[in-house]
Amino acid sequence: MSIGVIVFPGSNCDRDVLWATQGCLGLPTRRIWHEETDLSGLDAVVLPGGFSYGDYLRCGAIARFAPALRSLVEFTAEGGRVLGICNGFQVLTELGLLPGALTRNRDLHFICEDVNLTVVSARTTWLQNYSAKGHLTLPIAHGEGRYQCSEDTLKQLQDDDAIALRYGNNPNGSVDDIAGITNPKGNVLGLMPHPERACDPATGGVEGRAMLQALLN
Amino acid sequence: MTVPRFQARVLVRLRPSVLDPAGEAARGAAARLGVEGISKLRIGKAVELEIEAADAAEARSRVELLSDRLFANPVIEDWSLELLDS
Numbered sequence: 637m638s639i640g641v642i643v644f645p646g647s648n649c650d651r652d653v654l655w656a657t658q659g660c661l662g663l664p665t666r667r668i669w670h671e672e673t674d675l676s677g678l679d680a681v682v683l684p685g686g687f688s689y690g691d692y693l694r695c696g697a698i699a700r701f702a703p704a705l706r707s708l709v710e711f712t713a714e715g716g717r718v719l720g721i722c723n724g725f726q727v728l729t730e731l732g733l734l735p736g737a738l739t740r741n742r743d744l745h746f747i748c749e750d751v752n753l754t755v756v757s758a759r760t761t762w763l764q765n766y767s768a769k770g771h772l773t774l775p776i777a778h779g780e781g782r783y784q785c786s787e788d789t790l791k792q793l794q795d796d797d798a799i800a801l802r803y804g805n806n807p808n809g810s811v812d813d814i815a816g817i818t819n820p821k822g823n824v825l826g827l828m829p830h831p832e833r834a835c836d837p838a839t840g841g842v843e844g845r846a847m848l849q850a851l852l853n
Numbered sequence: 854m855t856v857p858r859f860q861a862r863v864l865v866r867l868r869p870s871v872l873d874p875a876g877e878a879a880r881g882a883a884a885r886l887g888v889e890g891i892s893k894l895r896i897g898k899a900v901e902l903e904i905e906a907a908d909a910a911e912a913r914s915r916v917e918l919l920s921d922r923l924f925a926n927p928v929i930e931d932w933s934l935e936l937l938d939s
Binding site for chain 1 (some may be wrong): 924
């Protein structure tokens with residue numbers, strides 16, 4: 637059982653994920669350069685936060701064409717678990733593995749703070765550990781996290797029970813307060829908050845642990 | 854025989870239904886500059902490129918593919934294309 641973290645030029649949370657999964661949780665993890673295509677032996681893949689390819693054109697737009705992501709599409713179709721955090725979420729929407737798009741925050745600020753999140757659905761294993769409490773606190777750090785989608789897509793997300801997390805106090809103007817969504821099958825989760833930054837008691841909070849633990853559950 | 858070269862300009866705009874906070878901020882600044890009467894200000898992107906292709910139709914179809922798949926994200930953006938002989 638092991639986890640892969642895809643590293644793009646400009647990723648800057650890949651080491652944080654590695655520290656959280658391997659250092660804090662003891663889950664075997666290896667980093668995968670974006671030019672690699674071999675995802676064999678992996679059970680889960682994380683797309684980390686950062687500014688892949690400088691976020692030129694649009695966030696995640698160029699990362700979508702990385703060789704590793706061609707393999708990721710197959711990996712996902714075969715039921716592999718995929719977690720996209722922040723820029724990773726943006727990449728998943730550009731890639732079409734999740735619907736919608738992430739756009740410039742309503743008030744144009746880069747927002748770096750802890751946010752309260754409501755667990756909307758515990759349909760998937762990603763959030764089952766949180767369902768009893770119903771909410772959690774995680775840090776966000778983004779300038780382009782305003783989730784946007786058409787009304788039809790929103791309805792589809794609601795019908796599929798695919799809205800995973802909502803902001804308690806919407807910081808960026810996201811449609812329907814959406815902070816994270818899953819695909820219909822439930823093996824892909826994309827979210828703007830950073831669970832990997834809430835795993836080590838030394839740096840504040842361990843509420844992200846259960847979400848990363850779910851990578852291999 | 855030289856391959857014809859075409860110049861293209863693709864304008865990428867946020868869809869009308871998508872909030873443009875940068876446009877709103879610029880509109881606010883325009884008012885502070887003393888320029889009045891602006892009722893709409895939306896910011897997009899212009900992509901200028903040169904492309905070699907057998908003919909205009911081929912050039913157009915290749916730039917259309919680029920616009921649709923790379924320059925714009927159809928979830929939030931529309932695009933339009935102008936093609937000129939070089």
